[in-house]
Amino acid sequence: MKKVEHLVSSEENGERIDKLIASLDEQWSRSQVQQWIKAGFVEVNAEQVKANYKCQTDDEIAISIPEPELLNVEPEEMDLDIYYEDQDVIVVNKPKGMVVHPAPGHPSGTLVNGLMAHCKDLSGINGVLRPGIVHRIDKDTSGLLMVAKNDLAHERLVDQLVKKTVVRKYVALVHGIIPHDHGTVDAPIGRNPADRQSMAVTEKGKHAVTHFSVKERFEQFTLAECELETGRTHQIRVHMKYIGYPLAGDPKYGPKQTISADGQVLHAGVLGFQHPRTGEYLEFNAPLPQYFVALLNKLRQND
Incomplete structure (x- = not known):
């Protein structure tokens, strides 16, 4: 069980405990946090509280995060708009309305579900739920994404993002x-x-x-x-x-x-990067979707 501690700041004074904890990590939903509180996984100043507890400045919050259930991403056949693919990388044009990877509330129908059906060899650096995902775009944003098919490609693509050499x-x-x-x-x-x-x-x-x-x-x-x-x-x-x-x-x-x-x-609409294995610069252009x-x-x- 992983433990996370947080000291309530003056800016957070008066905020509900469930809302504050959910804000600490974008992967935590408020309903999930409320379940943790109900199960006794959350303490404030070494005492259990209810989800509607109003935090006070300098409160010491301790969160004991239970081990996540092992989840499998189910492959789903989809008509993916693939612009490029080789042994290392896939460039795909994501439609508006599609979530990139499974998350609470979106266990299926995501780009990752489609990629899992398309090919089995995706990098594992980002874990079971986000295989191959190097960067994301929002659900209602359409356009190009690069996806890593192995860990070497993943590391080198992320390095380009860190060094700000990827054209987006x-x-x-x-x-x-x-x-x-x-x-x-x-x-x-x-x-x-x-x-x-x-x-x-x-x-x-x-x-x-x-x-x-x-x-x-x-x-x-x-x-x-x-x-x-x-x-x-x-x-x-x-x-x-x-x-x-x-x-x-x-x-x-x-x-x-x-x-x-x-x-x-x-x-x-435009995505450019150096190929993670060859170093060749690749650039792709996706036209505006029909609704746009x-x-x-x-x-x-x-x-």
């Missing part, structure tokens, strides 16, 4: 008219202290840089290309909101009055 360009539709043609957002991203289920620009966050350029302007929207220098959770969505141009359709970071698009209008094209055509007609 996204096409985004944002609210508002961006007046300048090019720009860079250099602002640290971390957990939102006011909403632990979301990210925000915060002083205590991790270094994050997004470059953007305007591709087309509409009456109330701007089409932009965003290039990642770093790869923080929800980076483009958070950065564009931070500068006043939130993504269209974004239920978490966008305005309530937005277009109907079943999530943020964001597409990972139709939406742009509608905006052009309205203008």
Whole structure:
């Protein structure tokens, strides 16, 4: 059983214990934390508490995390849009609405389930539930992902991400008219202290840089290309909101009055990296999905 300890800060004073603990690790769901509390795996100042306990500054939280159940990712036959594949790496174009790997609430129907049916040789560095996954894109973001088929490829691809040599360009539709043609957002991203289920620009966050350029302007929207220098959770969505141009359709970071698009209008269109074995530079381009094209055509007609 793994033990995690946390000292409640003044910023966390008054927060429910279940909500606070769930915010400590993005892999922990609130319902899962509530089960731990009910089972007696959580103590505050060496005493058990209920899920609605309001934390106090300097409370000492001790979490005894039970060993996870052994899970098997079931292979599922899918019509994957594969752009490239060899013995080391797969480049796949993920559709909007598909989760990358199994997690609480999404045990099946994920990209990993499809990859497991497509090929058995995926790297094991990220464990049973995330075989081969080097980087992720959100459920409602479409576009290109590189997947490692062995541990050597995984390590070398991750090294390129760390060294910021991987080219990742996204096409985004944002609210508002961006007046300048090019720009860079250099602002640290971390957990939102006011909403632990979301990210925000915060002083205590991790270094994050997004470059953007305007591709087309509409009456109330701007089409932009965003290039990642770093790869923080929800980076483009958070950065564009931070500068006043939130993504269209974004239920978490966008305005309530937005277009109907079943999530943020964001597409990972360009992916470039050095092949993990040969060192050859590979770059792939995935066209905008049909819903994105139709939406742009509608905006052009309205203008």
